[in-house]
Amino acid sequence: MAEFLVRRVAISIVTLFVITIVVFTGVRMIPGDPARVMAGTDADEAGLAEVREKYGLNDPIPVQYARWLALAVRGDLGESIRTRESVLLTVRRKLPITFQLACFAILIAIAIAIPVGVLSAFRRNTVWDYVANALSLCGLSVPSFWLGIMLILFFSVRLGWLPASGFVPFFEDPVANLQRMAMPAIVLGTALAAVLMRQTRNSMIEVLSADYIRTAYSKGLAARAVIFRHAIRNGLIPVVTILGLQMGALISGAVVTEQIFVVPGFGRLIVEAVFTRDYPLVQGVVLLTASAYVLINLLVDISYTVLDPRIRVTR
């Protein structure tokens, strides 16, 4: 167990290290002079030289990387070119909005995917199963931004029930907040629900054909007891992993969803940073996203060992 944990953490640290190299090189590969971008278009040669000196842009690339890494580890990701606000502060302001959106989306996805997935595994090859499969395939195939536009068209334009865009903080006006979050959360939750449902169904089918399930039946347990006490607990373990792996998709989804519904969150921040060529912001945001992903998956792997004792023994 301890050996597995150490090994797993070591792999994560190496991965994080590679990520910093990729991000740093990636931003350096963007065409154009970084000094020109930071100093603004009307800066003269002397101004450019001053900026190069100030930010150490004359140093060799490995030196620049080491300095950037040393600062990043201490939580200093530089400041936005556009707003002069620190990158970390900007992210801290935007993140709660996206976090709320993501939580709602995950709740919606779980509420749909797990019951439907379990049911369709249990009633395999019946009408239930076919309908559930068809729904999941549709969820996988529908482009999220089009689904968003269609929801706006129906609920905002046609029926006038929900506001089409904008954001109100929850603690300012909970009702207005929920009204504005409902459609983005549904859009973001749909794709996730589709993936989770398929995974739930597949892993439940595998579990239902296991020997201990047959034993449970043959000792006379009712179907309900078998499902809830024996099958679900083991069947949902792979689902936890998928949920972890889907974090990346969730962030990608948030970028699109926030763009459509004009939610001023983390996803919109990324797109804005790219369009305004705010490189320190792009660099910081991408680094944070990738690191978060690595950490979440580390946690998922650790939670795996807690959920399934077999892994603890065999690894």
Added chain:
Amino acid sequence: MSTRPAATAEAWVLTDAAAGTASGRRAWRRLLRRPPAVVGAVVVLLFAVMALAAPWLARTDPLRTDWSKIRKPPSWTHPFGTDDLGRDVFSRVVWGSRVSMQAGVCAVLLAIAVGVPIGLIAGYYRGALDQLVMRFTDAWLSFPFLILAIGLVTILGPSLTNATVAIGLGATPSYIRLTRALVLATQAQEYVQSARAMGAGDTRVMLRHIVPNIFSALLVQATVSIPGAIIAEAILSFLGLGVQPPTPSWGTMLNTAQQFLESAPWMAWWPGLAIFSLALSFNLAGDGLRDLLDPRDY
């Protein structure tokens, strides 16, 4: 197996081919029992035909603006209506299929071309090289697909080619992983070991014995990753990072449509419906293919 002389290897291949046709016929029957997969494959083909025959199918020039026909609802002359510049939406949807098909298929081909050889070599030789490749792949996979694509398009500049490259490179690490895992599984098989025992070199073992046996799994993965690539291209174009106007693409059409939802909702219906049905058909066909090639009972 070792008692067989190497000279009969050809006979083996022949028997294999014969067995192949028989199992092919069985597979075909199995496919026909799954109407959704057949429908999916047929619709994909229809879209391919539509992309190839765009100049004949869409009589109106997709780029021709007409100020007297701005945002007209669907009619006989313009079955899908007209857009904010008076262009025929039907023509633009038909021509847009070229962009989507091209981006989806090319991105996946790129991912295969880069990912499969790397995964093959890493899985075959193992050791330090494998560790290095896998750490790099892990890091690559930690960037959310869209963030990576947006980052790459920022570096390369927005265009259809660059969006395709970005999507392809974004999908590459999953092919590296899949290929490596398949190679590891295949390598343990007796036929690979016996090929080696008969003196086959590394290249021969990889190309003649491993690749043909992992091909079907890769084909299934390719079919199910094309819809993702098509949607990704539409998203990049929607965000303004892919195809640039006035070239018709479903993503850019939806971007424009969003501004006219109240006055011209039909502008948003058709391009989205096209993406949806193409992606759904690829997914249906991919599911059918998976059943066909991997007969585990899911």
